[in-house]
Structure formats: C-alpha cells, structure tokens
Amino acid sequence: MLSMETAIVKKISWSRPGLQCLEVSLGDKIERALNYPSLAGTALPGHRVALNTTAVRLGLGSGGYHFVIYNHSRDCLLPGCEGHILKLRYTPQQLKVKTYEEMLGSGKRALSFEKYPGLQRAPVILGELHSMLEPFIRVVKHLNPSRKIAYIMTDSASLPLQLSETVHRLKEEKLLEGALSCGHAFGGDLETVNIYTALIAAREKLKAEVIVVTPGPGVVGTATRYGFSSIELGDNIDRVRKMKGTPVVIPRLGFFDGRPRHYGLSHHTLTTLGEIAAMPAYLPLPSLDRKKMLLVWKQMKEARLLEKHRVVVIKRKNIFKGLQCFCHQFLTMGRGVKEEPAFFSAVASAAYFTEKMLCRSYYP
Numbered sequence: 624m625l626s627m628e629t630a631i632v633k634k635i636s637w638s639r640p641g642l643q644c645l646e647v648s649l650g651d652k653i654e655r656a657l658n659y660p661s662l663a664g665t666a667l668p669g670h671r672v673a674l675n676t677t678a679v680r681l682g683l684g685s686g687g688y689h690f691v692i693y694n695h696s697r698d699c700l701l702p703g704c705e706g707h708i709l710k711l712r713y714t715p716q717q718l719k720v721k722t723y724e725e726m727l728g729s730g731k732r733a734l735s736f737e738k739y740p741g742l743q744r745a746p747v748i749l750g751e752l753h754s755m756l757e758p759f760i761r762v763v764k765h766l767n768p769s770r771k772i773a774y775i776m777t778d779s780a781s782l783p784l785q786l787s788e789t790v791h792r793l794k795e796e797k798l799l800e801g802a803l804s805c806g807h808a809f810g811g812d813l814e815t816v817n818i819y820t821a822l823i824a825a826r827e828k829l830k831a832e833v834i835v836v837t838p839g840p841g842v843v844g845t846a847t848r849y850g851f852s853s854i855e856l857g858d859n860i861d862r863v864r865k866m867k868g869t870p871v872v873i874p875r876l877g878f879f880d881g882r883p884r885h886y887g888l889s890h891h892t893l894t895t896l897g898e899i900a901a902m903p904a905y906l907p908l909p910s911l912d913r914k915k916m917l918l919v920w921k922q923m924k925e926a927r928l929l930e931k932h933r934v935v936v937i938k939r940k941n942i943f944k945g946l947q948c949f950c951h952q953f954l955t956m957g958r959g960v961k962e963e964p965a966f967f968s969a970v971a972s973a974a975y976f977t978e979k980m981l982c983r984s985y986y987p
Contacts, residue, residue: 626677627692630656632670641785641810645691647672654679658691659783661810662716670696692716708816710809711782720814723803723824741867742826742834746977749860749904750837750873751853751891753780755970757789758953759835759873760798762974770978771800773831775821777859778806779852780838785810787839800829808839818859822866833977834868844891846884851891857899870904871977872896872932876969878915879962887915888922897926903933907976909968910938937972 630647636655637644643658643666656674658666666672674689692715706721748759756774763770774793776784784790784804793799804811805821813828815821818836825834836859843852856872863870875889884890896906906928911919923929953960953967960967 625675626680628674628676628689629695630654630672630674630689632666632668632672634668635666639785639791641783644688645672647674647689649674649676649689654689655687656689656691657786658694659785659810661718661783663691663694664697666691666694667696670694672696706814708814710807710814712807718809720809722814722816722820723828724816724820739823742822742863742869743867744869745826745831746833746871746980747822747863747868748833748835748871748873748973748977749856749863750835750970751856751875751895752842753787753789753837753840754954755873756835756837757793758967758970759974760793762971763833763978764798766974766978767981770833770981771829771831772798772833772835773800773825773829774802775818775825775834775836776802776804776808776811776839777818777836777855778804778808778838779855780842781840782808783810784808784839800831801825803829818862819866822863822868832981848890848894853891854895854899856891857895860896860900860904861902863904864902869980870902871973871980872904872906873973874906874908874969875966876908876919877958877963877966879958887918893922893926893928896928896932900931903931905976905980906932906934907969907972908934908936909942909965909972910936911965911968915965935976937975939972939975942968942971942975 628649630649633646633648633653635643636646641661645656645658645666646653647656672691673693675692676689679687679689706719706725708720708722709717710720711717760772763772774790784802790802801812803813803815803821803824805815805818813824815824822834825831838853845851860870874892878886
C-alpha cells in the first residue's frame with residue numbers, strides 16, 4: 624500500500640518545464656516534494672496537497688522527495704491535449720496524451736506507416752542505465768557536432784520523462800533533436816504507444832541519424848538472475864533488428880561496484896546478451912589492462928557472447944576526450960569518471976564505434 628500524507632506548500636524551490644520542486648510543511652517538518660503539473664496542476668505557495676510519501680518513509684532511492692498526488696486547491700483540471708490515448712491506464716493518475724500514431728491520422732499517411740520499409744541500418748544505441756545517455760551523446764557530439772541524435776525513454780524505470788535533469792540539460796544545449804516517451808512513459812516531445820513506433824518516429828519525424836534507447840532514472844535490480852528491469856535490452860536488440868536497424872549495446876562494465884555480480888561485465892549485460900537476445904548486436908569494448916581484459920574475455924566466452932554477437936575492441940588513447948569539461952556531472956551509482964573509469968570508457972567506446980560506423984569504417 625502507498626503511504627499518503629497531507630502538506631502545505633511553503634515555496635517553489637525550483638522548476639523546469641513539466642516539473643516543480645516544492646518545500647512543504649509536513650507536520651512540524653519542512654520536507655521536499657516533486658509535482659508534475661500534467662498530473663496535479665501547477666502548485667503555488669499556500670496550496671494544500673496530498674503526497675505519496677512511500678519511498679522516503681521506506682528509505683528508498685527516490686532522492687529524498689515525496690510526490691504530489693492531488694492538489695486540494697485545484698478544484699478542476701481540464702485535459703490539455705486533443706489525444707485519445709491514456710497512459711498509466713486504469714490507475715488514479717491515468718492521463719491523456721496525443722501519440723505519434725494518432726498524429727499520422729488515416730489515409731495515405733497511415734498506409735505508408737503500415738508499409739514502413741525499416742530503419743535502413745541506422746544505429747540504435749541500447750543502454751541499461753540512464754547514466755549512459757549523456758556521456759554517450761557528449762562524445763558523439765564532440766566527434767561530429769552536426770550529428771542528429773534522438774532519445775527514446777522506455778517505461779522500465781521512471782515514467783515521467785520530466786524527471787530527467789539529463790534530458791532537460793541536453794535539450795537546453797540543443798544536443799538532442801528530441802526525446803520520445805514510449806509505452807507508459809510520458810512527457811516526451813513525442814508520445815508513442817510502443818518501442819517500434821518510437822523508433823519510427825525518431826527516424827522519420829525527428830530525422831535522427833543516431834537513436835539512443837535507455838530507461839529513465841531509477842532502474843530496478845535484484846540479486847536474481849532475471850529480476851532486473853533492464854532485461855528489456857535483450858528484447859530491444861531483436862526489435863531493432865526486426866526494424867532493420869543496427870543495434871549497438873553499451874556494456875555495463877566496472878570494477879568498483881563491490882557486488883560480485885557487477886564486477887567486470889555486469890551479469891545484466893551477460894544475461895541479456897547471452898540468454899535473452901536472439902539476434903546479434905555490436906558490443907564495443909574499451910581496451911583495458913591485460914588482467915581486466917582477460918577477465919572480460921573469459922566472462923564473454925562463458926556466457927557465449929562471442930558466438931552470437933560482434934565484439935569490437937576500441938583501441939583509442941585519450942578515450943575521455945570530449946568528456947573532460949563535464950566530468951564533474953557524470954555519475955553512475957554514485958561514482959564518477961575517476962572512480963569508475965571502465966564504465967565511462969565503455970560508454971565512450973560505444974560513441975567512437977557509432978561514429979566510425981556512420982562514416983562507413985564499419986558495416987552492419
């Protein structure tokens with residue numbers, strides 16, 4: 624069950640399109656809450672709001688924020704778009720959106736959509752963590768500032784795209800052609816019903832040369848073999864192949880996590896590529912020291928990745944060139960570039976490989 628409490632908004636700490644951070648009076652304490660105006664309307668100081676306090680009360684990783692469920696000071700909220708598709712369906716928070724599929728309408732446009740010829744080998748970059756998104760894009764843009772990149776957020780982690788400070792920053796700096804939310808994820812420049820139509824929209828509507836697919840912030844992981852949300856990556860490899868694109872996987876690589884299952888290549892990468900994906904993907908890896916490279920090679924051999932996928936080692940000095948001015952911003956599981964260099968080297972390697980592939984140095 625959810626934990627719900629009532630509070631009074633004291634002030635707006637900060638806001639950006641689609642998201643407000645509030646200071647609220649909750650009992651005798653001042654606490655923080657996030658409000659999505661698309662769900663509960665715009666909050667103002669003095670408003671009485673109902674909060675979902677579950678994650679904070681349980682000490683979970685929501686960043687120390689409650690979430691506004693309902694604003695008692697807003698008697699009536701009118702739907703803000705013409706769409707007929709509901710996301711978060713059959714929940715008290717279900718909201719109406721206008722999807723890309725609806726925009727196509729009927730007649731010739733819809734018919735051409737149904738006979739879509741495919742992505743024409745366009746690279747689709749698949750990552751299991753949201754923290755892979757920004758460093759990848761920074762490196763690609765460093766290599767080729769004119770490269771057109773679109774981002775698709777799946778619904779396996781956070782659902783509101785506005786939660787991502789990363790996407791907000793990338794869009795403000797005009798490093799993205801646009802962001803799409805698919806499935807029950809919402810808040811993108813384009814809404815889509817599923818990953819297939821999101822890929823089409825990224826390619827055809829946004830004219831992206833590179834499409835990046837990751838979940839939003841807050842993935843779920845357990846100590847079990849299959850119990851993690853980013854297992855979707857394996858299915859997404861097959862979906863990209865079916866759409867005639869070229870899947871490129873950013874491996875989750877690291878040596879400072881502390882959990883044995885994430886040492887070297889994470890068991891997430893090994894499981895999704897070894898067991899879940901039925902079709903081949905490219906797997907770019909950075910060049911590591913001999914001991915670490917032997918371990919990674921042994922992991923891939925035991926998981927039978929070498930038989931199925933196309934592993935490419937990127938032997939490049941100064942792998943972090945293009946990230947140097949931004950190192951302070953990049954974190955994964957609380958660790959930065961200096962604390963987890965292999966992780967960010969893997970992200971940068973995927974970016975270098977993608978640019979080489981687009982320049983026809985590699986062929987799918």
